[in-house]
Amino acid sequence: MSIFSKIKGAIFGGKAEAGERPATAPTLAPAPQKDVAAQAPQPAPATPAASATPAAAPAAPAASSPVDVIASLEATAKAKGSDLNWRSSIVDLMKLLDIDSSLANRKDLAKELHYTGDLDGSAEMNIWLHKAVMRELAKNGGKVPSELTD
Structure with a gap:
């Protein structure tokens, strides 16, 4: 690992971890939808795929904020x-x-x-x-x- 990478990681590292935590919160939110999905088995496979895409989206803005x-x-x-x-x-x-x-x-x-x-x-x-x-x-x-x- 380069010296600059160590410096950058030491300064940015905590912010990156903080940005990841909010991304996991939306992943937990679709859990009630799984209960709804249990009532209708066919939409259940589509719901996890749909929830995976929004979970990735919040992580990008967190990483791009200065x-x-x-x-x-x-x-x-x-x-x-x-x-x-x-x-x-x-x-x-x-x-x-x-x-x-x-x-x-x-x-x-x-x-x-x-x-x-x-x-x-x-x-x-x-x-x-x-x-x-x-x-x-x-x-x-x-x-x-x-x-x-x-």
């Missing part, structure tokens, strides 16, 4: 009692998400995101990485304020 990256990170920081500077530091962002922030991992992340400078762990590389991660999160369905991507 994830508030800042709110997610603030909630994580609050839950951990963390005062890390994740808004501007790639190292602190990775630490907050329990991802190895070593230079080797940051070099791998820089390669994934096509950094063209020296892979020396410089402030320049780290600043670029933080902004690039925020831009990628925005491209992948995250709501990120422009001051974190520019």
Whole structure:
């Protein structure tokens, strides 16, 4: 799994699970229809097929709605009692998400995101990485304020 995928999963993961739970609720709703279907055996096979299609439909809108990256990170920081500077530091962002922030991992992340400078762990590389991660999160369905991507 790529470093960026780990970051994205740590931020978006909880939202995806929350989106799946409402999708299971409509699946439970057709249960009374099964009682009606028991009275009329022929419609019963059509009812489960019809209920499977609507169950898949609510999951798509949940997945397409943007994830508030800042709110997610603030909630994580609050839950951990963390005062890390994740808004501007790639190292602190990775630490907050329990991802190895070593230079080797940051070099791998820089390669994934096509950094063209020296892979020396410089402030320049780290600043670029933080902004690039925020831009990628925005491209992948995250709501990120422009001051974190520019």
